[in-house]
Amino acid sequence: MISQKMQEAINDQINAELYSGYLYLAMSAYFQDINLSGFANWMRVQAQEELMHAMKFYDFLAERGGTVVLQAIEQPPATWDSPSTPFEQAYEHEVGVTQRIHNLVHLSLEERDYATNTFLDWFVNEQVEEEASADAIVRKLSLIGSDKSGLFMIDRELATRVFVPPTPADGAAG
Numbered sequence: 001m002i003s004q005k006m007q008e009a010i011n012d013q014i015n016a017e018l019y020s021g022y023l024y025l026a027m028s029a030y031f032q033d034i035n036l037s038g039f040a041n042w043m044r045v046q047a048q049e050e051l052m053h054a055m056k057f058y059d060f061l062a063e064r065g066g067t068v069v070l071q072a073i074e075q076p077p078a079t080w081d082s083p084s085t086p087f088e089q090a091y092e093h094e095v096g097v098t099q100r101i102h103n104l105v106h107l108s109l110e111e112r113d114y115a116t117n118t119f120l121d122w123f124v125n126e127q128v129e130e131e132a133s134a135d136a137i138v139r140k141l142s143l144i145g146s147d148k149s150g151l152f153m154i155d156r157e158l159a160t161r162v163f164v165p166p167t168p169a170d171g172a173a174g
């Protein structure tokens with residue numbers, strides 16, 4: 001059984017992950033609008049990953065005998081002023097998500113909830129990757145500056161990203 005406090009924190013995290021998905025899907029739509037389909041693809045895959053993160057928390061909470069309570073998802077922005085801005089924001093957003101995950105780890109220790117603590121390990125590691133992948137693109141974009149051919153080269157590279165569905169070995173149900 002999971003404590004009320006931990007349950008509420010996980011429900012909040014489900015909402016945060018769904019918002020992340022919404023944010024990246026909005027960024028994907030923006031890139032589609034300005035004809036950068038590789039950038040749009042990368043953001044769309046990122047949105048799928050966020051939904052997978054939400055479902056990991058959802059399944060875990062249900063498995064622990066908790067109650068999933070879905071909350072309203074905040075509306076994300078619809079437009080940005082340049083192709084690099086969404087990636088700068090994505091990086092900052094992921095730094096914030098990392099902080100949220102660390103807060104959950106802290107709470108799990110306070111609650112002596114070792115099952116949740118172990119479950120959160122996956123997210124602690126995942127956040128290292130989440131920050132690094134957004135930061136790598138921010139750096140590339142800053143390197144090319146206003147060079148259009150560089151932008152299209154990155155667009156081609158980002159077009160190759162594919163969503164890899166989690167396997168049961170990753171600890172996600174379904």
Ligand code: FEO
Nearest residue numbers: 017050053097130
């Ligand atoms: Fe679910 Fe991008 O962290």
